[in-house]
Amino acid sequence: MSAYQGVVLRVDLTARTARREPLNEEWARLFWGGKGLGYRYLFEELAPGTDPLGPGNKLLLVPGPLTGTVVPCSGKLTIVTRSPATGTVLDCSVGGHFAGELRFAGYDLVIIEGRAGEPTVLRINDGEVAFEPAGDLWGRGTHETEHRLLERWGADNRILSIGPAGENLVPFACITAELYRQAGRGGVGAVMGSKNLKAIAVRGTGAVRAADVGRLMEVALKALREDVLTDTNLWAYTDGTPMIVELSQNAGILPTRNFQEGTFEGYQNLSSPAVQAVRSAKKGCLSCGLGCGNYIRPGRAAVEGPEYETLSVAGANCGIGDLEAVAAFNAACDDLGLDTISAGGAVAFAMELTEKGIHDFGLRFGDTERYLAMPGLIARREGTGAELAAGVKRMAERFGGLDFAMQVKGLEFPGYEPRGSWAMALAYATAPRGACHMSAWPVAEEAYGERDPFTIEGKAELVRDLQHYNAFKFSLPLCDFWALSWEAMAELASAALGRECTPAELQLAGERIFNLARLFNLREGFTGRDDTLPARLTRDPLPSGAAAGRFIPPEQFAAMLAEYYRLRGWTADGKPTPERLAALGLAALGARAGI
Amino acid sequence: MLLTVRLWGPLARYAEERGGPEFTLEVAGGTTVDALVDLLGVPREYVSMVSVNGAKAARDRLLADGDIVHVLPLVAGG
Numbered sequence: 001m002s003a004y005q006g007v008v009l010r011v012d013l014t015a016r017t018a019r020r021e022p023l024n025e026e027w028a029r030l031f032w033g034g035k036g037l038g039y040r041y042l043f044e045e046l047a048p049g050t051d052p053l054g055p056g057n058k059l060l061l062v063p064g065p066l067t068g069t070v071v072p073c074s075g076k077l078t079i080v081t082r083s084p085a086t087g088t089v090l091d092c093s094v095g096g097h098f099a100g101e102l103r104f105a106g107y108d109l110v111i112i113e114g115r116a117g118e119p120t121v122l123r124i125n126d127g128e129v130a131f132e133p134a135g136d137l138w139g140r141g142t143h144e145t146e147h148r149l150l151e152r153w154g155a156d157n158r159i160l161s162i163g164p165a166g167e168n169l170v171p172f173a174c175i176t177a178e179l180y181r182q183a184g185r186g187g188v189g190a191v192m193g194s195k196n197l198k199a200i201a202v203r204g205t206g207a208v209r210a211a212d213v214g215r216l217m218e219v220a221l222k223a224l225r226e227d228v229l230t231d232t233n234l235w236a237y238t239d240g241t242p243m244i245v246e247l248s249q250n251a252g253i254l255p256t257r258n259f260q261e262g263t264f265e266g267y268q269n270l271s272s273p274a275v276q277a278v279r280s281a282k283k284g285c286l287s288c289g290l291g292c293g294n295y296i297r298p299g300r301a302a303v304e305g306p307e308y309e310t311l312s313v314a315g316a317n318c319g320i321g322d323l324e325a326v327a328a329f330n331a332a333c334d335d336l337g338l339d340t341i342s343a344g345g346a347v348a349f350a351m352e353l354t355e356k357g358i359h360d361f362g363l364r365f366g367d368t369e370r371y372l373a374m375p376g377l378i379a380r381r382e383g384t385g386a387e388l389a390a391g392v393k394r395m396a397e398r399f400g401g402l403d404f405a406m407q408v409k410g411l412e413f414p415g416y417e418p419r420g421s422w423a424m425a426l427a428y429a430t431a432p433r434g435a436c437h438m439s440a441w442p443v444a445e446e447a448y449g450e451r452d453p454f455t456i457e458g459k460a461e462l463v464r465d466l467q468h469y470n471a472f473k474f475s476l477p478l479c480d481f482w483a484l485s486w487e488a489m490a491e492l493a494s495a496a497l498g499r500e501c502t503p504a505e506l507q508l509a510g511e512r513i514f515n516l517a518r519l520f521n522l523r524e525g526f527t528g529r530d531d532t533l534p535a536r537l538t539r540d541p542l543p544s545g546a547a548a549g550r551f552i553p554p555e556q557f558a559a560m561l562a563e564y565y566r567l568r569g570w571t572a573d574g575k576p577t578p579e580r581l582a583a584l585g586l587a588a589l590g591a592r593a594g595i
Numbered sequence: 596m597l598l599t600v601r602l603w604g605p606l607a608r609y610a611e612e613r614g615g616p617e618f619t620l621e622v623a624g625g626t627t628v629d630a631l632v633d634l635l636g637v638p639r640e641y642v643s644m645v646s647v648n649g650a651k652a653a654r655d656r657l658l659a660d661g662d663i664v665h666v667l668p669l670v671a672g673g
Contacts, residue, residue, distance in 0.1 A: 231605045231606065231638070231641040231668060231669075232641065232668075232669050232671075233671070234604065234605035234668075235603075235604040235605055235668045235669070235670050236671075237605075238604045238605050238607070239603070239604045241672075243603060243604055243667070243668075243670065244670060246603065246646075246665070246667060247643065247644055247667055247670065249649070250644060250646035250649060250650055250651045250665070250667075251644065251651050252650070252651075272603070272604075441671075441672060444643070444669070444670060444671065447651075448643045448644050448651075448667075448670065449643055449644070450654070479672070480671060480672030481671050481672045482671070483669070483671035545650065546650045546651045
């Protein structure tokens, strides 16, 4: 199969064995790579009810058929597992160079199973796999871990690692690559920690074979010139995600003080001009012409970032309008191996619980000193950090405040206030991994664009279509920041695979992949009743900004959700119908999920 | 009437002859947001949002003397 290496590497940490298996070519044809192929293997590999932090859970590293080719923006790695934060299927992506290196080493997929008897680094060097002791690295941050491994084995290795948060099984621990890039959400780092796996190093000296190299070069170069380096995408280079602070503030959807408000008086200190004023360098991933990363040095802090999600959820949402403080929080989370979105959400929730007199965490909005102490306390589960390390949902179950616990299915909200972007509310409620901005991102069309953000009209269709788009795009996988068309994806795929792919085939694959995630979650006991929102959003009007006075009336949310199920060919309680599953080639898997 | 205008990100290149991304501009009374975008030579399809005085503005909004207008590009992802 052109563009695939045809090899799966299965690593058993318990037995300390590694073996090569042939890639399931039918699955690759139907589910491609990245998110989709990861979902398909995980569905097969995990018994229902597998403990996410037990040795039975598996960690899948999945590049895709375009990874390591000349295709622009194709450097993403997808990590798939069952989430310890939500219990749902979980996929996370991370940029950098690891994904390409894994393909150069000859693999389309790595399945990591079992649990090592002692702290271990998995070392993949082309066809050789070794289990190296990591006792000297355990307890250390991701930065030191990565530096030491590169010193030991050479700078041409690529590293994934966890910090103390992952070792201590914090359910929002992330996996770090290249110091500041994260597979952030849902606790992939805790799964790695539960396996006693401190880091993974890979070095590959091979190549990826496209079906028609000349055609792929031609298509990729044309795409780079005419579709990547254009006014549609170059915001990522000129500014990067800090520009979104300005958009969100103006649209009134910048989460502020735990989603009590949609505008922040200190936003200018967190917006793109403030970031650019202290920028020292830019960075891009493998094959990327956009280079969205910003290295900054505000005051004594230094970080690659902060990205928009951190500036919003760990900045404005905590009442922190000081770029140096947010950068320091960001750098600490990166080194400790914490997702800045969920960490920011937990801190903001604790701040509101404290200010409302529900439980005193000693945290108040805007208190920089206590705010900066929290990443270390959470990662090490010390003091109040031990309580915040449970995540927002479990904190609410224990201390109260469920109505303003900003989470869906146990995943904390990212940086978009849905009362000013009603399709985003539906996207949060229906994303497979909980409150997620990577399943669909309709804010671009409504809050930042021309569509009315305060209506449910047409939003079910918008969210459905965007979910299919991302489900497919992240199965090639290509970076989120390249806004390419279905036609462009079909052209790239055709040249790489050597068979003519149509946009319709790709769209159907996107729908298939999205439905497979739903089947996984149904098999784990999730139902339509879990497609819900915190009461704050359906009850309390926003006090200020372009969305002032807005909330999402519960009957309108219910109507939007019902329309969404209907458009999907799902039942009124959110289950795919056997007919729709048959059309997607998922009938047999549906039967295994009780349909 | 006099406006303060800022073109964000890649759109700044449409202001190269004006000395930088932020500048003042004299326009006729009755100018709308969309008319201003056209006047600046920025293709509408590259504009995500136009904000006036810190809040998203409708494209048919009439601008007023002293308004601060930001023209923001398309973005993807998040």
